[in-house]
Amino acid sequence: MAAPSLQFWFEFASTYSYVAAMRIGALAAKESVTVEWRPFLLGPIFKAQGWDTSPFNLYPAKGRYMWRDVERQCTELGLPFRRPDPFPQSSLMASRVALLGLGESWGEEFCRAMFRAEFADGRNIGEPAVVVEVLRALDMAPEPTLARAQGDDIKASLRAQTEEAQRLGLFGAPSFVADGELFWGNDRLEQALRCAQLGSSMPARMSS
Amino acid sequence: MAAPSLQFWFEFASTYSYVAAMRIGALAAKESVTVEWRPFLLGPIFKAQGWDTSPFNLYPAKGRYMWRDVERQCTELGLPFRRPDPFPQSSLMASRVALLGLGESWGEEFCRAMFRAEFADGRNIGEPAVVVEVLRALDMAPEPTLARAQGDDIKASLRAQTEEAQRLGLFGAPSFVADGELFWGNDRLEQALRCAQLGSSMPARMSS
Numbered sequence: 001m002a003a004p005s006l007q008f009w010f011e012f013a014s015t016y017s018y019v020a021a022m023r024i025g026a027l028a029a030k031e032s033v034t035v036e037w038r039p040f041l042l043g044p045i046f047k048a049q050g051w052d053t054s055p056f057n058l059y060p061a062k063g064r065y066m067w068r069d070v071e072r073q074c075t076e077l078g079l080p081f082r083r084p085d086p087f088p089q090s091s092l093m094a095s096r097v098a099l100l101g102l103g104e105s106w107g108e109e110f111c112r113a114m115f116r117a118e119f120a121d122g123r124n125i126g127e128p129a130v131v132v133e134v135l136r137a138l139d140m141a142p143e144p145t146l147a148r149a150q151g152d153d154i155k156a157s158l159r160a161q162t163e164e165a166q167r168l169g170l171f172g173a174p175s176f177v178a179d180g181e182l183f184w185g186n187d188r189l190e191q192a193l194r195c196a197q198l199g200s201s202m203p204a205r206m207s208s
Numbered sequence: 209m210a211a212p213s214l215q216f217w218f219e220f221a222s223t224y225s226y227v228a229a230m231r232i233g234a235l236a237a238k239e240s241v242t243v244e245w246r247p248f249l250l251g252p253i254f255k256a257q258g259w260d261t262s263p264f265n266l267y268p269a270k271g272r273y274m275w276r277d278v279e280r281q282c283t284e285l286g287l288p289f290r291r292p293d294p295f296p297q298s299s300l301m302a303s304r305v306a307l308l309g310l311g312e313s314w315g316e317e318f319c320r321a322m323f324r325a326e327f328a329d330g331r332n333i334g335e336p337a338v339v340v341e342v343l344r345a346l347d348m349a350p351e352p353t354l355a356r357a358q359g360d361d362i363k364a365s366l367r368a369q370t371e372e373a374q375r376l377g378l379f380g381a382p383s384f385v386a387d388g389e390l391f392w393g394n395d396r397l398e399q400a401l402r403c404a405q406l407g408s409s410m411p412a413r414m415s416s
Contacts, residue, residue, distance in 0.1 A: 049267055059257055061379040065392055072389075072399070171269040181280075184273055187395045191280070 004178075004196040005034040009165055010111075011042045011173040012091035012098075013054070015070045015084075016186040018119040020174040021112055022079055023189060033196045037102050037111060039095040040165040041158070042088075042173055048166070054088045073186070080120040089118060090126030092158075097131060097149040099157050106138055113137065212386075212404040213242040217373055218319075219250045219381040220299035220306075221262070221292075223278045224394040226327040228382040229320055230287055231397060241404045245310050245319060247303040248373040249366070250296075250381055256374070262296045281394070288328040297326060298334030300366075305339060305357040307365050314346055321345060 008024055010017035028035045046054070056063035067083060074081035094114045101107030113134045117123040123130045132142040148154065165175075169182055176183040176192035179199040183192040216232055218225035236243045254262070264271035275291060282289035302322045309315030321342045325331040331338045340350040356362070373383075377390055384391040384400035387407040391400040 059379065061377050064377060065379065065390060068390070069392070069396075076399075169269050169272060171267065171273065182273060182276070184277070185395075187393075188277075191284075 003034055004032065004199075005036060006192055006196040007036045007038050007177040009038045009040055009168075009170055009173060009175040009177070011040060012094045012111075012114055012118065012125060013084075013088035014042065014173040015066065015119065017174045018115045019070065019073055019077065019079065020186040020189055021115045023077065023186070025108070025112075027189065027193060031193050031197055033193050037098070037108055038161060038165075039091075039098045039102075039111070039158070040162045040170070040173070041091065041095060044162055045166055045171060049171070057087070080116075082119060082122040084118050084122070084124070086124070086126075089124055093128060093131050093146075093149070094125050096154050096158055097135070097145065099161065100145070100149045100154050101140075106140060109138060110134065110140075211242055212240065212407075213244060214400055214404040215244045215246050215385040217246045217248055217376075217378055217381060217383040217385070219248060220302045220319075220322055220326065220333060221296035222250065222381040223274065223292075223327065225382040226323045227278065227281055227285070227287065228394040228397055229323045231285065231394070233316070233320075235397065235401060239401050239405055241401050245306070245316055246369060246373075247299075247306045247310075247319070247366070248370045248378070248381070249299065249303060252370055253374055253379060257379070265295070288324075290327060290330040292326050292330070292332070294332070294334075297332055301336060301339050301354075301357070302333050304362050304366055305343070305353065307369065308353070308357045308362050309348075314348060317346060318342065318348075 006028065008020065010021060024035055042054075046052075051058055054063075056066050071081055073079075098107055098111050098114070101110040114125055114131070117130055117134055118125045123133075125131065128146070131146070135142045135145050168175075168177060170184075172184055174184075174186055174189075176188060178192050178196035181192075181195050183189075183195070214236065216228070218229060232243055250262075254260070259266055262271075264274050279289055281287075306315055306319050306322070309318040322333055322339070325338055325342055326333045331341075333339065336354070339354070343350045343353055376383075376385060378392075380392055382392075382394055382397075384396060386400050386404035389400075389403050391397075391403070
């Protein structure tokens with residue numbers, strides 16, 4: 001039997017992706033589940049639904065609630081949290097660099113550092129200078145790394161990744177895929193990990 | 209100090225309201241929290257956001273996911289589940305009768321029975337005959353009860369209740385209000401109960 005594994009689909013601009021990214025390592029290690037980090041862009045997916053920004057901006061009641069909810073979740077988990085300004089932030093460069101790093105050895109650490117910069121330190125990850133700083137802190141030479149991250153192959157990979165997200169039926173972030181099942185939201189991380197381990201314990205799909 | 213209490217805002221057409229309604233009694237009793245059942249209509253709230261039906265119908269990827277997720281949640285909880293047809297169902301009559309019953313002694317039992325009719329037995333609660341059947345099973349005389357539920361005072365109460373939901377910032381169901389904090393979704397029931405008990409343990413609001 002293959003070792004249990006879980007796909008973790010996330011978007012750097014997404015508040016609940018931050019929470020999941022900070023939790024997933026320890027939880028997955030405890031359950032011996034391998035995590036495949038999958039950055040993607042929500043922009044094209046929202047656009048396909050007719051939205052030109054985050055639904056948290058389009059629907060103010062939902063947005064007000066989200067800010068308070070994330071704050072409460074972070075307090076319960078002991079995670080620092082600052083409301084990003086602007087929101088949502090441009091995650092294109094961070095996602096490309098992440099994709100490069102995840103093909104090498106420094107991707108997960110880079111992802112966590114970008115999330116911390118944005119949601120704990122209040123930095124704007126849409127600014128190249130912030131990505132440069134994070135790379136420096138990881139002892140990665142910023143200029144050659146950014147040049148590689150903006151090569152045609154990485155650009156195409158990120159586009160393909162976002163298209164795969166759409167094919168999988170993703171409509172928000174974070175999402176998890178385990179044993180062919182899709183789970184949406186930080187709240188479903190534990191259930192997704194159980195599914196990765198147990199697979200067949202999930203109920204059969206209804207015919208509908 | 210007042211006994212801890214929680215407002216449970218629900219909509220009879222809502223799948224996750226069903227799950228919460230089936231769980232809340234035992235959980236709240238264990239934590240010695242009093243639950244105030246608050247039926248309301250999502251229709252006017254959705255309409256104010258520019259939606260003329262459930263977002264699960266408007267956004268197909270979200271809808272497909274929801275059906276699978278509810279099915280998984282119900283399996284984990286040992287709850288029966290059948291996908292209602294049509295969806296969403298007209299909950300106006302059920303909500304009015306519930307409001308009447310919650311002012312008397314039979315409201316909670318009526319609410320659970322309506323949810324079971326819709327989501328466990330596959331009945332259409334928009335049909336008066338189904339409401340009549342549920343009332344009969346509770347030993348309530350259907351005709352006088354329906355007549356009272358359709359009196360001007362109950363009609364006005366349900367409108368007022370839905371307006372209060374909007375003022376509280378509700379945008380979906382189920383929602384919970386405890387100690388001035390709003391919680392959205394069946395997933396937040398446990399946290400809302402903790403908040404009802406502990407109140408001040410919630411983090412202070414960010415200034416924003």
